[in-house]
Amino acid sequence: MIKKFFESLIEKAIFISGITAIAIVVLIFIFLLKESVYFFLNNNLAEILFGMDWYPISEPPKFGFLPLILGSVLVTVGAIVIAVPVGLAAAIYISEVAPGWFKEILKTGIELLAAIPSIVLGFVGIVVLAPFIRNLFNLPSGLTAFAGSIMLAFMAMPTIVSIIEDAINSVPKSYREGSLALGATHLQTIRRVILPAASSGIMAAVMLGIGRVIGETMAVLMVTGNAAIMPTSILQPVRTLTATIAAEMGEVIQGSMHYYALFGIGFVLFVITFFINLAADMFLHRKKS
Amino acid sequence: MKNAIEVKDLDFYYGKFKALSKVNIDVRRNEITALIGPSGCGKSTFLRCLNRMNDLIPGIKAEGSIKVEGVEINNGTTDLVDLRKKVGMVFQRPNPFPLSIFENVAFGPKIHRMAKGDELKDIVKSSLQKVLLWDEFKDKLNKNALSLTLEQQQRLCIARLVAVRPDILLMDEPCSALDPVAIQKIEDLMRFLKKDYTIIIVTHNMQQAARVSDRTGFFLLGELIEFSETDKIFTAPSDKRTEEYITGRYG
Ligand SMILES: Nc1ncnc2c1ncn2[C@@H]1O[C@H](COP(=O)(O)OP(=O)(O)O)[C@@H](O)[C@H]1O
Ligand SMILES: [Mg+2]
Numbered sequence: 001m002i003k004k005f006f007e008s009l010i011e012k013a014i015f016i017s018g019i020t021a022i023a024i025v026v027l028i029f030i031f032l033l034k035e036s037v038y039f040f041l042n043n044n045l046a047e048i049l050f051g052m053d054w055y056p057i058s059e060p061p062k063f064g065f066l067p068l069i070l071g072s073v074l075v076t077v078g079a080i081v082i083a084v085p086v087g088l089a090a091a092i093y094i095s096e097v098a099p100g101w102f103k104e105i106l107k108t109g110i111e112l113l114a115a116i117p118s119i120v121l122g123f124v125g126i127v128v129l130a131p132f133i134r135n136l137f138n139l140p141s142g143l144t145a146f147a148g149s150i151m152l153a154f155m156a157m158p159t160i161v162s163i164i165e166d167a168i169n170s171v172p173k174s175y176r177e178g179s180l181a182l183g184a185t186h187l188q189t190i191r192r193v194i195l196p197a198a199s200s201g202i203m204a205a206v207m208l209g210i211g212r213v214i215g216e217t218m219a220v221l222m223v224t225g226n227a228a229i230m231p232t233s234i235l236q237p238v239r240t241l242t243a244t245i246a247a248e249m250g251e252v253i254q255g256s257m258h259y260y261a262l263f264g265i266g267f268v269l270f271v272i273t274f275f276i277n278l279a280a281d282m283f284l285h286r287k288k289s
Numbered sequence: 290m291k292n293a294i295e296v297k298d299l300d301f302y303y304g305k306f307k308a309l310s311k312v313n314i315d316v317r318r319n320e321i322t323a324l325i326g327p328s329g330c331g332k333s334t335f336l337r338c339l340n341r342m343n344d345l346i347p348g349i350k351a352e353g354s355i356k357v358e359g360v361e362i363n364n365g366t367t368d369l370v371d372l373r374k375k376v377g378m379v380f381q382r383p384n385p386f387p388l389s390i391f392e393n394v395a396f397g398p399k400i401h402r403m404a405k406g407d408e409l410k411d412i413v414k415s416s417l418q419k420v421l422l423w424d425e426f427k428d429k430l431n432k433n434a435l436s437l438t439l440e441q442q443q444r445l446c447i448a449r450l451v452a453v454r455p456d457i458l459l460m461d462e463p464c465s466a467l468d469p470v471a472i473q474k475i476e477d478l479m480r481f482l483k484k485d486y487t488i489i490i491v492t493h494n495m496q497q498a499a500r501v502s503d504r505t506g507f508f509l510l511g512e513l514i515e516f517s518e519t520d521k522i523f524t525a526p527s528d529k530r531t532e533e534y535i536t537g538r539y540g
Contacts, residue, residue: 172384174380174382174384175384175386175387177342177345177380177384178380178384178385178386178446178449179386179396180342180345180373181340181342181373181377181378181380182373182374182377182396182397182400182449182450182453183369183370183371183372183373183374183397183400183401183453184370184396184400185370185400188400192396192399192400193386196386196387196388197386197387
């Protein structure tokens with residue numbers, strides 16, 4: 001009797017927690033929508049999305065998102081171009097080549113990498129990476145999109161490695177046997193059988209990596225130089241969507257158009273991440289069916 | 290030389306466990322040799338010695354002589370790529386790669402750099418013809434192999450082997466995932482392939498051994514108890530244990 005009562009109590013508690021989580025997400029979305037709709041309705045949409053100038057406090061202000069969007073895209077693409085090949089190689093090494101004991105060490109190491117707070121990575125970026133890049137390319141400052149890409153590649157790596165490793169491990173053993181029995185070498189088997197069979201998992205890893213990178217704020221704020229200009233090269237300072245919100249939200253006058261513009265940026269960011277997660281989900285789902 | 294494979298005094302160990310002991314067998318060319326025996330008696334282990342697939346398992350040891358076409362293959366210097374090109378294997382569950390029909394058959398020729406372009410297409414065609422899949426799928430070569438029926442998948446796996454031009458086909462219970470109609474078709478295929486290949490088939494189905502094979506070997510607890518013409522094994526076995534097995538006294 002009492003047991004039953006407790007069980008129903010626990011059931012209800014779980015139900016309420018679940019509903020609360022969903023309700024909070026919905027509320028955040030509504031809030032974001034409400035604040036940003038005001039901005040989008042009171043400005044020319046084309047001028048926002050394709051405007052090349054972000055001068056929120058000049059007179060008249062200019063709210064062109066394009067340099068910020070391109071800043072985010074540049075840093076993200078750079079990070080993915082670095083993180084995917086390295087992450088793929090690491091995942092292949094861990095699941096296919098490394099001996100058992102070393103495998104565990106590597107996996108732990110990668111989990112530790114995921115545990116480093118992004119502000120610490122950003123700090124290392126400023127102190128070590130930026131001067132290195134400045135000297136390497138002979139630049140006035142090392143705080144560039146490139147520095148951001150490298151930092152973010154480190155942050156995306158654990159996600160990418162562990163999802164690809166999972167995908168490789170779930171390739172049926174019979175494919176491997178079939179390939180080896182045809183006289184294929186281990187490397188040929190990996191390249192021609194295992195990786196294609198794991199491809200949807202690999203795509204999902206890439207998508208989730210992008211999602212992780214594009215939403216990251218602290219480290220990018222610290223190492224990308226924060227200049228809201230149209231980027232022409234990865235060796236220039238840039239300003240990302242996230243960094244703009246983080247840097248300006250503290251000083252903005254509540255209720256001003258600038259304030260609403262920051263919510264507009266938040267909304268754009270939300271839409272981008274939403275579609276990336278959706279794509280990742282589709283890849284993961286395809287793998288199962 | 291009439292023999293495709295000659296095995297002398299083969300002992301096999303998984304770690305400390307002895308799975309095969311003193312196996313001696315001569316497999317004749319262009320014949321179908323069946324291996325029967327209760328499950329766990331070492332049939333698969335023996336078969337996997339012939340293309341050295343057991344090498345994938347840590348802690349194994351194989352002692353004795355295995356000659357394939359007169360060449361010793363049970364030693365450290367054997368080139369496994371060459372061996373497995375020559376000695377192909379069909380598995381219990383059809384295991385086509387999750388690629389198109391074409392890519393499955395082209396896999397072997399590609400990795401061994403045997404052909405490309407039109408020549409590759411010809412190999413794919415003739416291989417599929419060999420397993421009687423060509424007419425049905427010649428316009429659907431891009432179809433994913435996993436969408437075929439199990440029987441077609443098993444045929445495709447055989448086509449995939451045929452494409453690398455092996456001399457010997459090892460089949461480990463190739464019909465155990467198939468229904469009776471499909472089994473009959475695969476058996477017909479084996480008879481058809483016999484003129485070009487030496488075939489060794491492991492089966493737990495004695496009727497199948499009796500139907501398709503020229504010679505039959507009976508394994509029990511890691512030993513080859515008896516090996517002779519299939520007719521003789523099933524009508525006048527010389528060992529009491531063989532007789533007990535074929536009359537159904539073991540599982
Ligand atoms: N990978 C392995 N490690 C240890 N023992 C094994 C392994 N594979 C098979 N065995 C053992 O070797 C014996 C023969 O197995 P197997 O060759 O698969 O028999 P069969 O194919 O005749 O059913 C069995 O006792 C089995 O338990
Ligand atoms: Mg077996």
